[in-house]
Amino acid sequence: MTSMFDSVREDGVAPNSAESIVGKSPRELAWARMSRDKVSLFALGVIITYLLVAALAPVICAVLGISPYALDGNALNDYGLPKGAFGGISTEHWLGVEPGTGRDIFARLIYGARASLLVGILATILTTAIGLVIGVVAGYKRGWVDSIIGRFMDVTLAFPSFLLIIALTRPFTQRLESLGVPEGNPARMTYIILVLATFGWVYVARVVRGQTLSLREREFVEAAKASGATSRHIVFKQLLPNLWAPVIVIVSLSLPGYVATESTLSFLGLGLMQPAASWGVMLGDSVRYYRADPTYLFIPGIALVVLVMAFNIVGDAVRDALDPKADRQNLL
Amino acid sequence: MSNDIALQAIDLVKHFSTGSSGVLGRATNIVQAVDGVSFTLPRGKTLGIVGESGCGKSTLARLVTRLIEPSSGSVVLDGVDITNLSGKALREMRRKLQIIFQDPYSSLNPRHSIGQIIGDPMRIQGIVTRPNEKAEVQDLMQRVGLNPEHYNRYPHEFSGGQRQRIGIARALSLQPSVIVADEPVSALDVSIQAQILNLLENLQKDLGLSYVFIAHDLSVVRHIADQVAVMYLGKIVEVGAAVTVYSNPAHPYTKALLSAVPVANPSMRGLGRRIRLVGDVPSPIDPPSGCRFRTRCWKATDLCAAVEPPLQADGAGRVVACHFPEETPVTIGQSPV
Numbered sequence: 001m002t003s004m005f006d007s008v009r010e011d012g013v014a015p016n017s018a019e020s021i022v023g024k025s026p027r028e029l030a031w032a033r034m035s036r037d038k039v040s041l042f043a044l045g046v047i048i049t050y051l052l053v054a055a056l057a058p059v060i061c062a063v064l065g066i067s068p069y070a071l072d073g074n075a076l077n078d079y080g081l082p083k084g085a086f087g088g089i090s091t092e093h094w095l096g097v098e099p100g101t102g103r104d105i106f107a108r109l110i111y112g113a114r115a116s117l118l119v120g121i122l123a124t125i126l127t128t129a130i131g132l133v134i135g136v137v138a139g140y141k142r143g144w145v146d147s148i149i150g151r152f153m154d155v156t157l158a159f160p161s162f163l164l165i166i167a168l169t170r171p172f173t174q175r176l177e178s179l180g181v182p183e184g185n186p187a188r189m190t191y192i193i194l195v196l197a198t199f200g201w202v203y204v205a206r207v208v209r210g211q212t213l214s215l216r217e218r219e220f221v222e223a224a225k226a227s228g229a230t231s232r233h234i235v236f237k238q239l240l241p242n243l244w245a246p247v248i249v250i251v252s253l254s255l256p257g258y259v260a261t262e263s264t265l266s267f268l269g270l271g272l273m274q275p276a277a278s279w280g281v282m283l284g285d286s287v288r289y290y291r292a293d294p295t296y297l298f299i300p301g302i303a304l305v306v307l308v309m310a311f312n313i314v315g316d317a318v319r320d321a322l323d324p325k326a327d328r329q330n331l332l
Numbered sequence: 333m334s335n336d337i338a339l340q341a342i343d344l345v346k347h348f349s350t351g352s353s354g355v356l357g358r359a360t361n362i363v364q365a366v367d368g369v370s371f372t373l374p375r376g377k378t379l380g381i382v383g384e385s386g387c388g389k390s391t392l393a394r395l396v397t398r399l400i401e402p403s404s405g406s407v408v409l410d411g412v413d414i415t416n417l418s419g420k421a422l423r424e425m426r427r428k429l430q431i432i433f434q435d436p437y438s439s440l441n442p443r444h445s446i447g448q449i450i451g452d453p454m455r456i457q458g459i460v461t462r463p464n465e466k467a468e469v470q471d472l473m474q475r476v477g478l479n480p481e482h483y484n485r486y487p488h489e490f491s492g493g494q495r496q497r498i499g500i501a502r503a504l505s506l507q508p509s510v511i512v513a514d515e516p517v518s519a520l521d522v523s524i525q526a527q528i529l530n531l532l533e534n535l536q537k538d539l540g541l542s543y544v545f546i547a548h549d550l551s552v553v554r555h556i557a558d559q560v561a562v563m564y565l566g567k568i569v570e571v572g573a574a575v576t577v578y579s580n581p582a583h584p585y586t587k588a589l590l591s592a593v594p595v596a597n598p599s600m601r602g603l604g605r606r607i608r609l610v611g612d613v614p615s616p617i618d619p620p621s622g623c624r625f626r627t628r629c630w631k632a633t634d635l636c637a638a639v640e641p642p643l644q645a646d647g648a649g650r651v652v653a654c655h656f657p658e659e660t661p662v663t664i665g666q667s668p669v
């Protein structure tokens with residue numbers, strides 16, 4: 001490589017200092033930026049922990065010998081409330097027990113994470129994919145394609161979506177069941193995911209469309225065209241890398257948003273149903289006891305808040321790390 | 333078609349329609365951005381195209397490179413009519429004809445490394461194998477005066493001049509025979525302009541390139557061009573060898589442009605008669621009848637409004653579109669008038 005040093009540089013400076021020309025790959029740089037920020041690393045750890053715990057919930061429960069469904073009357077007093085302070089927190093039940101049934105809250109929390117995260121992740125993947133494709137097409141094609149998509153987005157936004165979700169729960173879950181989706185909670189989860197995607201893609205698409213409109217006029221797009229690039233290349237190789245930043249921010253905000261929506265729906269009795277566990281089911285159940293057993297209300301609530309915050313922090317950090325304009329000097 | 337013509341434009345026309353043609357049927361306006369432009373670029377030579385902002389220079393650059401489709405007319409590259417090429421043939425053609433852009437900031441994808449930017453055309457055309465790619469790109473970087481070690485760096489880490497070198501390396505990566513340069517130095521400092529112009533000249537010498545060099549700066553074009561075409565409001569008003577056009581302009585507009593070039597020597601300043609054009613360039617939506625320059629021309633008569641002067645050779649070997657071409661030879665900075 002030293003032979004390269006003989007080249008004449010534009011600024012005329014003899015290129016003798018090796019430290020200024022360490023070549024790092026973009027991915028290494030992004031990771032270096034990311035790992036400089038301890039808070040976001042911690043938040044990333046939190047998210048990974050959530051995901052691992054949710055994925056391994058049956059294993060964890062088996063190891064600890066607990067179950068989200070097993071009733072434990074011994075943990076309850078005569079009024080059906082947990083024995084002991086803070087909702088019956090003990091070595092046997094780490095986060096206490098459910099009032100009325102005595103089911104282990106820790107087991108229900110980690111099983112609940114499965115349902116809540118699954119809904120959130122699938123809804124996010126669907127909305128982002130649909131929104132990206134439609135947004136890029138609208139922004140890149142412009143003209144009548146853009147007009148039609150634009151009107152369609154306006155209509156979707158104008159829909160009273162929450163009302164619709166509530167009103168259509170029963171007929172649609174029944175339709176899904178008749179289409180072969182397992183009855184009960186699987187059908188209800190599918191319904192929630194589909195409904196969130198139906199109304200959620202618009203937010204992604206609008207941002208992506210705006211970005212695409214401004215990007216497509218840049219000369220680097222013309223340069224790609226001048227070298228024979230197909231529309232496919234331009235969209236995927238030239239435009240998409242410039243769209244990741246806003247998309248990642250939207251994802252980091254919408255994923256916890258969808259988890260919260262699932263909780264809201266379950267809380268209202270439209271999402272998952274007992275005895276299945278999700279954070280929304282737990283919250284809905286716990287408000288009945290909030291005077292006698294406030295700990296029960298706080299546990300799923302805190303789990304939700306921590307997840308939302310962790311996603312927001314990581315989303316911001318990833319966006320910054322992917323920005324090539326971020327400071328490079330401190331990393332070399 | 334003889335083999336020493338690299339690129340030829342024949343009666344190129346580009347009309348854009350503006351304004352919404354909405355449901356209410358609002359009238360659309362037609363912008364006559366380029367209106368019947370023909371030129372011939374000999375192989376290995378440089379054709380300079382000058383004109384003020386909005387006269388259709390950049391549209392012309394995009395027309396000849398097939399980035400936008402002409403309303404009519406044709407482009408001939410190496411004796412092949414490329415106006416109606418599509419698909420594979422168009423892709424093949426693009427190898428021979430590349431473009432350098434004006435804005436060194438928006439012409440490089442901010443999310444791509446320099447190596448990726450310069451290597452992209454080769455990858456798109458499938459003319460490089462993965463293992464060779466880095467070496468090829470670094471060769472090009474060296475050729476345009478960039479440090480090959482900066483392969484992994486991003487555009488924002490470079491100055492305007494270096495970015496323009498990156499743009500040049502990208503244009504060179506397909507080994508084109510013709511390069512259309514759309515105001516390649518107008519965004520740069522004067523000292524950097526000279527470096528880039530010299531680089532372009534050296535590349536022309538080494539690689540036998542032919543340039544269409546678009547600029548609004550007459551001194552820049554004088555430095556690099558063999559032939560000069562002067563554009564006004566979508567039409568070429570005068571074309572000829574650079575020496576002739578600069579020393580002996582035939583069209584009043586050319587003369588006015590030349591008289592506006594600042595004189596570097598202070599003792600010569602004020603000697604040349606500065607021709608001040610009155611008014612603005614008319615809108616290309618509704619250009620004047622007859623000669624398009626007549627609204628600002630001090631020589632205009634009724635004939636100019638009635639009959640459009642054709643672009644034709646006058647007695648002195650100049651090609652000009654004017655009923656009353658200039659007679660007197662003028663030299664910049666001196667006052668023979």
